Amino acid sequence: MIIHISNMYKFYGLKNNRVSALKHISLDIASGEMLSIMGPSGSGKSTLMNILGCLDRPTSGVYEFKGRDISNLNDNELAVLRNQYIGFVFQNFNLLSRSTALANVELPMVYAGIAAGKRHNIARELLDVVGLKDRMNHYPNELSGGQKQRVAIARALVNHPAVLLADEPTGNLDTRSGTEVIKLFDTLNSIGVTVVVVTHDSDVAVQTRRIVYIRDGEIVSDVSGSSIKKDQKILPYEIRPGVLGFDKPHEWNGRDGF
Amino acid sequence: MRGLVSNKMRSLLTMLGVIIGVGSVITLVSIGEGVKSSISEQIQGLGSNLVLVTPGKGAVGMNASSMGAAVSELSYEDALAVERNSEAVNSVAPLIESGANVEYQGETKATLLSGTTESYGEVRNSPLAAGEFFTTGDIRGYRHVAVIGDTVSRKIFGRENPVGKNIMLNKVGFEVIGVMEKKGPTLTIDNDDRVFIPITVAEEMLDTNQVNMMFVQAGGPDLVSTAVAETRKIIGTRHRKNDFVVSEQEDILNTFQGIMGTLTGMLGGIAGVSLVVGGIGIMNIMLVTVTERTREIGIRKAVGAKKRDIMFQFLLESIFISALGGMLGIAAGFLGARLLDRVIPRLPTVISPWSIAAAFIFALLVGLFFGIYPARKAARLDPIQALRYE
Numbered sequence: 001m002i003i004h005i006s007n008m009y010k011f012y013g014l015k016n017n018r019v020s021a022l023k024h025i026s027l028d029i030a031s032g033e034m035l036s037i038m039g040p041s042g043s044g045k046s047t048l049m050n051i052l053g054c055l056d057r058p059t060s061g062v063y064e065f066k067g068r069d070i071s072n073l074n075d076n077e078l079a080v081l082r083n084q085y086i087g088f089v090f091q092n093f094n095l096l097s098r099s100t101a102l103a104n105v106e107l108p109m110v111y112a113g114i115a116a117g118k119r120h121n122i123a124r125e126l127l128d129v130v131g132l133k134d135r136m137n138h139y140p141n142e143l144s145g146g147q148k149q150r151v152a153i154a155r156a157l158v159n160h161p162a163v164l165l166a167d168e169p170t171g172n173l174d175t176r177s178g179t180e181v182i183k184l185f186d187t188l189n190s191i192g193v194t195v196v197v198v199t200h201d202s203d204v205a206v207q208t209r210r211i212v213y214i215r216d217g218e219i220v221s222d223v224s225g226s227s228i229k230k231d232q233k234i235l236p237y238e239i240r241p242g243v244l245g246f247d248k249p250h251e252w253n254g255r256d257g258f
Numbered sequence: 259m260r261g262l263v264s265n266k267m268r269s270l271l272t273m274l275g276v277i278i279g280v281g282s283v284i285t286l287v288s289i290g291e292g293v294k295s296s297i298s299e300q301i302q303g304l305g306s307n308l309v310l311v312t313p314g315k316g317a318v319g320m321n322a323s324s325m326g327a328a329v330s331e332l333s334y335e336d337a338l339a340v341e342r343n344s345e346a347v348n349s350v351a352p353l354i355e356s357g358a359n360v361e362y363q364g365e366t367k368a369t370l371l372s373g374t375t376e377s378y379g380e381v382r383n384s385p386l387a388a389g390e391f392f393t394t395g396d397i398r399g400y401r402h403v404a405v406i407g408d409t410v411s412r413k414i415f416g417r418e419n420p421v422g423k424n425i426m427l428n429k430v431g432f433e434v435i436g437v438m439e440k441k442g443p444t445l446t447i448d449n450d451d452r453v454f455i456p457i458t459v460a461e462e463m464l465d466t467n468q469v470n471m472m473f474v475q476a477g478g479p480d481l482v483s484t485a486v487a488e489t490r491k492i493i494g495t496r497h498r499k500n501d502f503v504v505s506e507q508e509d510i511l512n513t514f515q516g517i518m519g520t521l522t523g524m525l526g527g528i529a530g531v532s533l534v535v536g537g538i539g540i541m542n543i544m545l546v547t548v549t550e551r552t553r554e555i556g557i558r559k560a561v562g563a564k565k566r567d568i569m570f571q572f573l574l575e576s577i578f579i580s581a582l583g584g585m586l587g588i589a590a591g592f593l594g595a596r597l598l599d600r601v602i603p604r605l606p607t608v609i610s611p612w613s614i615a616a617a618f619i620f621a622l623l624v625g626l627f628f629g630i631y632p633a634r635k636a637a638r639l640d641p642i643q644a645l646r647y648e
């Protein structure tokens with residue numbers, strides 16, 4: 001299990017204003033899985049994703065990432081985790097508006113301490129993969145929604161994460177761009193990246209092998225289907241381990257305090 | 259850094275505190291240094307191997323004049339005694355000074371009258387431009403002859419040759435026998451606005467036998483300390499008390515430079531306070547910047563920035579502001595000093611490298627110090643709260 005959650009709660013606010021965003025959540029995700037999380041607005045999907053992405057901490061319960069209890073990790077160790085093992089794609093892109101597409105994609109590598117020359121090369125290569133070869137030096141406000149999301153995905157991938165988390169990645173995109181993004185995820189999953197997608201779109205959800213429904217902060221259903229479909233090639237070339245210099249194993253290898 | 263560039267006006271206004279701070283440190287110190295160097299030059303220009311004797315500073319409560327002693331303070335005789343009895347002393351130039359009116363063919367002018375001896379020119383390293391200085395004979399003979407300074411010559415005689423002309427000093431007739439070479443001013447003092455007459459004539463005219471000071475010239479640089487000791491002994495024996503001060507040129511210079519150093523340091527320190535105020539400005543703007551860029555900080559943290567990464571980023575920005583402000587401040591300091599030279603030409607400023615270095619380093623430290631709090635605030639932001647920030 002890459003992700004193990006048991007009996008997890010998340011409360012917001014204090015006393016009278018207390019909101020139980022997540023209640024009694026137990027969830028196991030195996031390495032290489034692709035699943036979607038569905039549920040009505042306000043049901044706690046983003047709260048769960050933020051905790052999965054180590055951006056937030058649960059109020060109580062256990063969250064183990066690759067067998068390590070994250071409640072024992074300090075801020076720096078969580079930063080390393082976010083940097084090296086988790087790729088996060090947001091509904092609203094969250095790109096740095098004053099940096100170019102290339103600089104945005106390079107950002108996680110800056111914090112990983114990768115040399116500038118190597119950073120440029122990897123970022124260029126990934127932008128090429130997501131089809132933005134000719135948009136590298138554009139600023140976010142010069143890009144369409146679909147292009148911005150592809151920049152964000154490239155950014156999420158540069159450090160070769162074990163898990164890709166996407167919170168309504170297609171929410172701000174038109175259907176065609178949305179389909180392309182999901183196809184991209186599918187391809188990534190096919191090379192071994194664990195993918196968790198929050199979506200409202202049941203067409204998107206059925207493409208994943210597992211669907212988790214949340215309502216009022218609780219998991220109400222967790223079904224695994226066998227609707228496995230063939231890989232569709234939408235990329236200029238297939239991402240395989242090694243093709244982007246991504247040959248590091250998804251193992252805890254003791255770097256940066258792990 | 260990009261944030262700074264995109265907000266040029268704001269960054270410039272923030273820097274203004276540092277610019278003014280560094281600029282005023284450099285300018286104010288340049289005034290102090292200017293005064294110091296021009297007076298030091300003046301002291302050194304007094305002549306070489308000089309020892310200065312001045313009256314006063316007797317034993318406590320034993321002021322010579324109040325005691326009505328026969329030999330009070332310094333006299334021409336003291337000077338002669340030193341010149342005669344000290345091996346180490348080359349010559350002595352006593353000086354009786356007083357304000358006086360000089361008059362020539364209806365032109366009058368207030369000037370400084372100095373009664374002295376023939377040694378003056380040699381001791382004070384003051385050559386003549388025209389004519390001759392008075393001699394021992396002139397002094398012994400109480401002859402009414404005068405040597406005038408350049409300013410007096412120009413004001414009273416214009417283009418006329420003064421040598422051989424008769425002038426009136428406080429209504430007493432004198433013959434001009436020489437004109438001193440121009441010395442140039444010290445700050446606001448005109449060193450050429452003077453008239454020299456034989457000391458004996460001055461004693462008579464001013465009805466005094468007290469000299470204001472004595473310049474004693476030692477026979478060489480290695481004889482200065484001996485000259486000091488012998489002068490002290492000779493005059494001390496004559497006065498039977500310590501009612502005079504003997505100081506080496508070097509001592510005067512050191513004491514004076516010490517005082518000026520302290521004053522200059524104080525000026526710089528006061529200006530330094532404005533640098534601290536500039537630092538508060540930096541802190542203020544950095545706090546605003548951190549708030550404005552909360553989402554950016556959230557994004558950086560979400561992709562793996564550690565506390566120290568964010569801390570470093572914002573510290574770098576505040577140091578950058580203070581460094582740039584410091585550099586502009588150095589330019590402002592040079593400009594301020596130049597401007598002062600224009601406005602008050604008699605007060606030449608001297609920009610010292612240490613004031614530039616000190617002001618710049620202090621500006622950097624101010625930027626670092628006042629940048630710490632905003633940078634820590636940025637570094638401590640919670641990633642998800644920062645991302646949610648509207």
Ligand SMILES: Nc1ncnc2c1ncn2[C@@H]1O[C@H](COP(=O)(O)OP(=O)(O)O)[C@@H](O)[C@H]1O
Nearest residue numbers: 012013019021040041042043044045046047048
């Ligand atoms: N920062 C917060 N403070 C207080 N309540 C919050 C906060 N974030 C989310 N909530 C509440 O938690 C619940 C779950 O929110 P969220 O996880 O964003 O839902 P979803 O993503 O499924 O729409 C909602 O009731 C929401 O109002």
Ligand SMILES: [Mg+2]
Nearest residue numbers: 045046047167
């Ligand atoms: Mg949500």
